[in-house]
Amino acid sequence: METPRSFANGPIPARAGVGLRFAHHREVIETRPQVAWFEVHSENYMGGGPTPAILEQVRDHYQMSMHGVGLSLGSADRLSEPHLARIRALIERFEPGLVSEHLSWSVVDGVYLADLLPLPMTEEALDVVCRNVDHAQQALRRRLLIENPSSYLRYRHSTIPEWEFLTAVADRTGCAILCDVNNIYVSASNHGWCASDYLAALPAHLIGEIHLAGHSVREVEGGRTIRVDDHGSRVSPPVWSLYAEAVDRFGRVPTLIEWDTDIPALHELLAQARSADEILDRRPDDRPRAIAA
Amino acid sequence: MTAPAPSLLEVQRALLACVAGDGCGAPLSQMIDDVDPAACLAIYRNTSLSTLTTALSLTYPAVRKLVGEKFFEGAARVFIREQRATSAWLDEYGRQFGAFLATFSPACSLPYLPNVAELEWSVSRALHAPEAPGIDLDRMARLSPSESERLCLVAHPALSLIRGDFPADTIWHVVLQDEAGLGSIQLEQGPVFLLIERHDSNVRVQRLSEPAWRFTAALCAGTPLAAALQQHSDAAADLLIGEHLAAGRFIDFELCQNSNASH
Numbered sequence: 001m002e003t004p005r006s007f008a009n010g011p012i013p014a015r016a017g018v019g020l021r022f023a024h025h026r027e028v029i030e031t032r033p034q035v036a037w038f039e040v041h042s043e044n045y046m047g048g049g050p051t052p053a054i055l056e057q058v059r060d061h062y063q064m065s066m067h068g069v070g071l072s073l074g075s076a077d078r079l080s081e082p083h084l085a086r087i088r089a090l091i092e093r094f095e096p097g098l099v100s101e102h103l104s105w106s107v108v109d110g111v112y113l114a115d116l117l118p119l120p121m122t123e124e125a126l127d128v129v130c131r132n133v134d135h136a137q138q139a140l141r142r143r144l145l146i147e148n149p150s151s152y153l154r155y156r157h158s159t160i161p162e163w164e165f166l167t168a169v170a171d172r173t174g175c176a177i178l179c180d181v182n183n184i185y186v187s188a189s190n191h192g193w194c195a196s197d198y199l200a201a202l203p204a205h206l207i208g209e210i211h212l213a214g215h216s217v218r219e220v221e222g223g224r225t226i227r228v229d230d231h232g233s234r235v236s237p238p239v240w241s242l243y244a245e246a247v248d249r250f251g252r253v254p255t256l257i258e259w260d261t262d263i264p265a266l267h268e269l270l271a272q273a274r275s276a277d278e279i280l281d282r283r284p285d286d287r288p289r290a291i292a293a
Numbered sequence: 294m295t296a297p298a299p300s301l302l303e304v305q306r307a308l309l310a311c312v313a314g315d316g317c318g319a320p321l322s323q324m325i326d327d328v329d330p331a332a333c334l335a336i337y338r339n340t341s342l343s344t345l346t347t348a349l350s351l352t353y354p355a356v357r358k359l360v361g362e363k364f365f366e367g368a369a370r371v372f373i374r375e376q377r378a379t380s381a382w383l384d385e386y387g388r389q390f391g392a393f394l395a396t397f398s399p400a401c402s403l404p405y406l407p408n409v410a411e412l413e414w415s416v417s418r419a420l421h422a423p424e425a426p427g428i429d430l431d432r433m434a435r436l437s438p439s440e441s442e443r444l445c446l447v448a449h450p451a452l453s454l455i456r457g458d459f460p461a462d463t464i465w466h467v468v469l470q471d472e473a474g475l476g477s478i479q480l481e482q483g484p485v486f487l488l489i490e491r492h493d494s495n496v497r498v499q500r501l502s503e504p505a506w507r508f509t510a511a512l513c514a515g516t517p518l519a520a521a522l523q524q525h526s527d528a529a530a531d532l533l534i535g536e537h538l539a540a541g542r543f544i545d546f547e548l549c550q551n552s553n554a555s556h
Binding site for chain 2: 024041046047048049050051053069070071072074075076080082083086090106107108109110111112113114115117119120122125126128152153154155156157158218220221222224226228
């Protein structure tokens with residue numbers, strides 16, 4: 001019989017962490033780099049075998065959060081019970097400090113579209129998301145953090161600003177908010193919103209985590225540009241500025257560096273985390289963060 | 294008169310047709326508040342396709358090396374249109390890729406490709422299958438003689454058995470680990486009978502004799518152990534069953550209704 005593992009417990013610290021990807025597993029286990037915490041994509045560690053076993057070795061030494069990309073909280077369909085069961089098994093196995101998902105949808109008529117698709121911001125969609133978040137929080141027995149999406153289109157029939165929609169989900173379900181600063185910048189640029197106003201409209205006391213990542217700029221017909229949230233480069237200077245505004249407004253919050261395509265050497269990720277820590281350190285620790293999952 | 298706003302389900306079905314099919318039609322474009330809806334939608338189509346292609350290339354690295362990256366991406370694009378993912382756990386996606394390659398005419402000059410794909414699917418399954426408890430041998434030993442006649446074994450979820458016309462195991466190994474050995478592969482050596490399993494966190498692929506494979510396959514298909522031992526006396530089955538149990542290849546047993554059943 002395997003003995004139960006005893007992990008480092010307690011909340012995720014209000015420091016910078018990095019997203020753990022397969023390419024860095026070995027180096028992390030062998031060198032145990034200085035970083036406050038790791039976040040993993042839940043879907044990468046489902047099932048059994050060597051991959052989740054490696055994650056246990058990492059978890060022995062680091063705080064960890066779990067970030068899902070596949071629950072599809074915005075689906076008009078009901079949530080997938082097998083998928084919820086797999087996330088629940090991960091939570092039981094790894095005891096993550098935070099569990100998060102997205103304000104988006106990926107599944108319709110039983111087909112998984114493998115992307116985070118935007119919701120129309122309507123009263124109907126708000127009811128659906130709240131129903132699904134309630135169900136997920138009950139099934140997982142955890143408070144979820146819901147992340148604001150990046151998006152490349154808006155629907156004509158949307159009636160609610162995205163920041164109000166997200167706040168209403170938190171108010172109605174008791175979930176917390178994962179504020180992705182890069183997503184705010186990307187969506188604001190694509191849709192002509194004011195990123196600072198978006199930040200200012202979010203309820204500071206419900207922000208449990210911040211995400212930072214790189215994005216790219218694509219030119220489309222007519223000379224127009226679209227910013228694409230591809231997590232394939234360093235955090236851009238305007239996103240760092242917006243992050244400083246976020247820290248100023250929300251206080252010290254656990255902050256994650258995400259990098260998912262063209263994954264760099266681990267030291268480059270850790271350098272980005274140090275940059276985030278420098279901004280966090282400028283903010284006096286005046287308010288304990290206690291977004292319990 | 295303005296049309297009523299589409300429901301959430303209507304929006305999601307319109308995007309499904311656009312992202313997963315051919316139909317980014319006018320009704321969807323009219324829902325989108327942008328001068329160039331096609332450019333916005335193309336980003337979602339590309340991300341979806343590239344995520345699923347990456348999932349296939351992680352499961353089928355040897356197939357990818359055998360056909361080259363460009364060909365692989367083209368085949369994946371056709372496959373993805375035919376077989377959409379149904380779960381966000383993408384390790385489960387792509388089981389039918391080998392069967393697809395068998396009918397994909399541009400790949401017909403590589404007749405061993407479906408066998409290699411089938412092996413890679415089994416390897417992926419062995420890597421990702423859930424953990425399973427060990428079989429309760431004490432409970433098995435306490436069965437009465439009449440219960441023993443009806444004992445059917447339950448295979449470990451990581452275990453697969455494959456029969457291939459081509460030496461898929463050798464091709465797989467050489468392509469991924471030992472390209473110098475490519476010239477020595479004998480495609481005409483006759484069928485191979487493979488057992489794929491997880492062993493100490495690693496995947497193990499081994500060849501069985503044809504009788505041993507048939508006996509094991511009968512057990513995996515739910516033939517009662519007593520009947521399988523009788524039917525496969527050529528397989529040194531008494532020894533083999535001990536080896537299977539010691540290796541943890543069966544995790545449980547049930548009592549079948551009919552001791553002669555072979556289902």
